Amino acid sequence: MAELTAAGKYIQKWWPGVEQWQTALVALVVLFTVNLISVKLFGELEFWFAMIKVAAIVLMILVGIGVLAFGFGAAGDTAGVSNLWSHGGFFPEGGSAMLMTLQMVIFAYLGVELVGVTASEAKDPEKSIPRAINALPVRFGLFYLGSLLVILAVVPWTAFKGGASPFVLAFDRIGIPGGGDIVNFVVLTAALSSCNAGGLYSTSRMLRTTGVNGDGPRVLARLNGRGVPFLAVVISALVMGVGVIVNAVAPDKAFAYITSVSTGGIILVWTVILVAHLVYRRRVKARGAYRMPWAPYSNWVVLAFFAFVVATIAWDADTRVALYVMAGWVAVVLAGWVFVRRSSGRVVEPVPLEETGVG
Numbered sequence: 001m002a003e004l005t006a007a008g009k010y011i012q013k014w015w016p017g018v019e020q021w022q023t024a025l026v027a028l029v030v031l032f033t034v035n036l037i038s039v040k041l042f043g044e045l046e047f048w049f050a051m052i053k054v055a056a057i058v059l060m061i062l063v064g065i066g067v068l069a070f071g072f073g074a075a076g077d078t079a080g081v082s083n084l085w086s087h088g089g090f091f092p093e094g095g096s097a098m099l100m101t102l103q104m105v106i107f108a109y110l111g112v113e114l115v116g117v118t119a120s121e122a123k124d125p126e127k128s129i130p131r132a133i134n135a136l137p138v139r140f141g142l143f144y145l146g147s148l149l150v151i152l153a154v155v156p157w158t159a160f161k162g163g164a165s166p167f168v169l170a171f172d173r174i175g176i177p178g179g180g181d182i183v184n185f186v187v188l189t190a191a192l193s194s195c196n197a198g199g200l201y202s203t204s205r206m207l208r209t210t211g212v213n214g215d216g217p218r219v220l221a222r223l224n225g226r227g228v229p230f231l232a233v234v235i236s237a238l239v240m241g242v243g244v245i246v247n248a249v250a251p252d253k254a255f256a257y258i259t260s261v262s263t264g265g266i267i268l269v270w271t272v273i274l275v276a277h278l279v280y281r282r283r284v285k286a287r288g289a290y291r292m293p294w295a296p297y298s299n300w301v302v303l304a305f306f307a308f309v310v311a312t313i314a315w316d317a318d319t320r321v322a323l324y325v326m327a328g329w330v331a332v333v334l335a336g337w338v339f340v341r342r343s344s345g346r347v348v349e350p351v352p353l354e355e356t357g358v359g
Helices: 002-011 020-037 039-070 095-100 102-108 112-120 125-154 166-174 179-213 230-249 254-284 297-315 321-342
Strands: none
Touching: 002 020, 002 179, 002 230, 002 254, 020 039, 020 179, 020 230, 039 125, 039 166, 039 179, 095 102, 095 297, 102 254, 102 297, 112 125, 112 179, 112 254, 125 166, 166 179, 179 230, 230 254, 254 297, 254 321, 297 321
């Protein structure tokens, strides 16, 4: 839902008269159609989305370094590393304002846990999954921290404004012909990519898994003739459609509402992962090839950090709605868990492979 909202904002750079919910609806319908056609088409689309993102980020970093080193472009006269601290210091709005941004920081990393979803389909997961996880800090350092440091050095933070991509504004300030429009296209594809992979595809596959392993209705496990879990994709798209409604009802606060709820949701998911890992280590005493660094102490540190972020969510009136949604979500999940545990064997038994439409 957040990516659909972001797409609506990016489109307004070219067509200010188009409302956010209209763009969100069109994007959702297009991605829904792509996911229904075939997994191959989804993979092709994601390949090009990823290629555009990576190439653009590297290019933006190189251009920014060029502006800093050689002073070309309209931003050359004001660009400098000193922009990182010369406009009020590292915490111009105070330490408390910086702490309030942590919920948005967590939202930015939302989806990284989905690397675990790929384990069942990865070739040689014992090697490929640890390799992918170990590469994450390097990628975060380059694509997140590196790009932000360069952009903030080229254009001071005081020039940025809410509702617009800082990368687009920076390239508009640099003065490269069409640069801002190109970057706006890139961030638009990045939002659609995240919506496509982290939203429709991953959600529908996890929903189908509940039907396969008996935690949900058997009908969710079925595939159509193209090998696509049709019903799971439809349900996922309908739930994402709530984001379209939020953008229609409260366009100015839609992004804040949705991102805060997303942050609350991912905190719950990661909390379950960390607690499950603690229980796993205690019961299994595993000595596998890939172990979590500094566990179990790192688990407790992260759990304490999550508790602090929840407190920041409660502090802000605009994001406090996330706590109500989180409480309702937990109640629904617990009720569903109790229902499944007490239900008949017909519900909890795994679905036979021949009933899923595979092979």
